[in-house]
Amino acid sequence: MNEAPIGILLGVLVFLLFLSAFFSSSETGMMALNRYRLRHQARSGHKGAIRTSKLLERPDRLIGVILIGNNFVNILASAIATIVAMRIWGNSGIAIATFGLTLLVLIFGEVTPKTLAALHPERVAFPASVILRPLLKVLYPFVVVANTISNALLKMFGVDPNHTGADQLSQEELRTVVNEAGSLIPTRHKSMLTNILDLENVTVDDIMIPRNEIIGIDIEEDIEDILDQLRTAQHTRLPVYKGDVNNIIGILHMRNVAKLLSLEEINKAALLNETADPYFVPEITPLHTQMVNFQKQKLRSAFVVDEYGDVIGLVTLEDILEEIVGDFTTDVDDISQDITPQKDGTYIIDGTASIRETNKSLDWELPTEGPKTLNGLITEHLEEIPDSGVCLAIGNYRIEILQTRDNVVKTVKAWAVK
Template identity: 45%
Template sequence: MDNVPIGVLVAALILLLLLSAFFAMVETALMAANKYRLRHLAKRGSTQARTTVWLLDHADKLLSVILIANTVTNALAVALVASLAIMYFGPDQGAIAASTAAIAFLIIVFAEVTPKALGAAYPEAIALPTSVILKPLVTLLKPVAWFVNLFVTGLLALLGVRRPDRASQQQMTPDELRSIVLEAGAFIPQKHKSILLNLFDLEKIAIDDIMTPRAQIEALNLAVPVEDILDQLTTCYHNKLPVYEGEINRVIGILHVRNAVALLNEADELTVEHFRALLSEPYFIPPDTDVFTQLQYFQENRERLAIIVDEYGEVQGLVTLDDIIEEMVGDFTTSTPSAARAESFDWDDNGECLLEGTTALREVNKRLGLDFPLDGPKTLNGLLLEQLQDIPEAPICMKVAQCVIEVVKVQNQSIKVVKLIRSVNKRHR
């Protein structure tokens, strides 16, 4: 080494530091790169993205090669500086220690911290072009990586550590997917983000959370005169009507109103049997079915409307395919009276809101930003009766979930109208 020009030694040292910096920067960039974006680019035909995905799929070999190369270059740099110190200063311990400290500082600043900061700041911009260089290197050094991993695997076996399966590591839970959507920021439009989040919640919502309650079901009673049946058909708001005889628990079928329109011209000769002949079989479901499962049942059974019954066979409500779709994408514009009422309620200028007692708590929470409990009663009337343990006499006030509720009207053993008064904290939120 005495005959080697100093310029060549310095150039070799700089080259080693650059190689060490390169491997450190690439390692950080590859680990920080968005794997889902890379796979998307690979599917669109990007050669660099396909190469990068291949490297990430062989992460154990990739990391072995990078760590081996980085360690070797750093060790050679330290050895070269030590040799230079001995060449010019002799076996002086102080000079050797000072040169070792200097090269350690250079490695930390220029070959570790700075390149890794760059790799973390621009992961895709660095990982994509450098992957073309790394793949041949990984292939070339595969025997070396295999030899090193042989000892690593043996050491892990002695310690009782088992390497996890790569496929299981790449699987994501619904909560993790939900976090990705929430953190997507401006990359996903707000409406799309809302739909995706609603999809994740479908399995947590029961059918009785979104059903039309029994008292609000528009149904046809075949026990009334034919004239009354015709009047209801000409003014109904829905295409399909549950049909019962005498009382709502005796549902005998579903009538498609469009099929019944042809009978309206035969008013003089119509009988109840004409309508009975048009009925299709009713479809009954329990109230605790989750919404996602029910969506699958609708698809499998080719149904669009289901009657919800409890364990005693009592009708609790009605749910349609449209109700589930609205839960995912939001409410549609509709002309039904109940929908018009639902769309209209909001806080007024005084922080108050007048609602019917049958209003669903989920709708109240969603539209007014409140936190009423949803693990018990489904309506404001049910919530108040549970809290009071009695049927109140209006007016009466109570506070639930940081919101003051005033009972305005009580009729027929139920609370018909309530006033919600927003608390001060909510008002200035």
């Protein structure tokens, strides 16, 4: 090599720098790959992803062959650079070769290729796998020896080289992945996916129709009044009870009512014969569990009961679906909105308004642990039933009581303080 022309040695040196860049970029590209995206591409039949997945099954061997190759070409490049420098500058060429080659390897063999691989790992890793797989077979004996010694050293420090952390995502990590997906996932789809994750943290009493808002049929009323109510009903299913909502008899579907209304004479017995058995669920049932229960039971609505067995509300499958996709139906009975915006930036809110719905509608963060309605939140905060005109602060929100009647806060004015 000492007698080889300088031009040839310089050409070999440039080629070795290229190989150094290849090994450096391959290492970074392989380690920077998104493992979940890689699995998806491999399952879809992407050849580059399949090759790369097989290499990453044993990352110790992959890193071994890359480092063997990278160190070999860098050491050889150092030797050649020293020979060339000594021919040109004599003994002082050793120092010149050392500093010069360090700069070249740093720029062209490390920083630039690794930065490129970190920014575009798939473009680097997939083509590199074509070369690395056969190279691993060629250098396999050296890789095994290097890995054996390396693993033995790791075990001396109490590290198990065969143990790898579970490649799984927690719920919060998955939420972060969804939120940071950018334009790859439409905003509406992101919202739906995060809402699905939230179902585990929301119970049926958070979204149920409160007992005082349940519209049903009291079987003890006059039959003519019941028929008038059926003719003007706006819902497809109506609860049937006896005297009080706690005495639920069943659920009446309007398609069955259509058959009854065609009869010449209708009595309460015929009406009761068309009702389905009621379905009761505890108030603490998580939404994701209740959705599965609805699917198993082939039902669409359930009465929510407290720990004493008293009916406190009604939950439907539509209510749960709206928690995922947002409001997709119009509540025909909600003639006056619970929240009315004012010109001065404040809001007139009904005291029975759900705190969760208020937070969703106004993008607020009123506390949801505890009372479910605005009236409950206010009375808990004040520890008494307030009079009209009373003002209070809850976090960054200011609330003025506008009307109190029958020991219940009816309407308030609320606004956020920035």
